[in-house]
Amino acid sequence: MKQLTEAILAQTIRVRPAESHKGTYGRVCLIGGNAQFGGAILMATEASVYSGAGLNTTLTDPSNFVSLHARLPEAMVADFTDQSALSALVTAANTVVIGPGLGTDATSLDILTKVFRLVSSKQTLIIDGSAITLVAKHDLALPSAQLVFTPHQMEWQRLTGIKIADQTDDANETARTQLMNGTVVLKSHQTKIYTPTGSYLNTTGTPAQATGGMGDTLAGMIAGFTAQFTNQTDAILAAVYAHSDIADLLAKRQYVVLPTQIIQQLPSYMYNHQHK
Ligand SMILES: NC(=O)C1=CN([C@@H]2O[C@H](COP(=O)(O)OP(=O)(O)OC[C@H]3O[C@@H](n4cnc5c(N)ncnc54)[C@H](OP(=O)(O)O)[C@@H]3O)[C@@H](O)[C@H]2O)[C@@H](O)CC1
């Protein structure tokens, strides 16, 4: 297993070409946030916007529209039960993220299965949070997209049946290949990334990060990075490294690091680590 180093940042974060526009930096569609978990999709969306994705649309429960717009006027919104909006927005996206705060009821399952039917092989699909739990519970067939699962250890246990104590590198890599030809970001205090071209250990991170919404934020960062940067594996690795590296920097002076504080740091952090 290779160790992730700071080199992944400059390798991935390019200097923006002058001749460009918002479309150059990718379209992200984020789906989640039921009436109870609106904060999760808000944080994922904010992370994608602050990572620099050119156009961001959030499909969520309408009860989240006002809070999302009040915080983040840059994002567009639509009702996640609106079939025609879902179809148009998912189809137009480069990267789709589904699951933060989606919930696991019948409506959530219906939205997830519709999204699985809509995505195609050129799109990156990030499956997080409730969406992982739903795939596991209903044994859903996976679509042909560039798949990225972002489970914590219990979500990985639900998906693969491998108990947390038995989640060794060999077992995880075998489970990944049985599941799909995509990437697994297995989150813990030492996050590991299993990709079709190799496995990586993240070397950044702090217990100051152990707070609700931290994974939702990572899912949004992975969306923002994959939408903008060409090499999808590098984009995922750079997002994982940056998410926890920013937390490490803040934790030098803070007891706890909030997800939204990491998000606030993204534009200056990426400026400092772009390709020279
Ligand atoms: N502000 C919002 O809107 C927020 C909304 N959220 C949304 O809520 C939805 C549910 O997601 P979830 O992760 O909160 O719940 P679930 O899937 O039941 O997993 C928890 C169980 O797993 C266990 N566990 C074991 N190892 C673990 C590990 N390494 N990391 C984490 N857990 C670990 C853990 O063990 P325990 O804590 O009991 O020791 C517990 O039994 C999802 O859509 C998410 O996006 C949240 O993001 C919060 C902020």
Ligand SMILES: Nc1ncnc2c1ncn2[C@@H]1O[C@H](COP(=O)(O)OP(=O)(O)O)[C@@H](O)[C@H]1O
């Ligand atoms: N002790 C820790 N050390 C380093 N990173 C941690 C620690 N605890 C949690 N994290 C990170 O926080 C995130 C938690 O993700 P997740 O459990 O999905 O949160 P949520 O669903 O509440 O947003 C992961 O990126 C994980 O690596």
Ligand SMILES: [Mg+2]
């Ligand atoms: Mg989570």
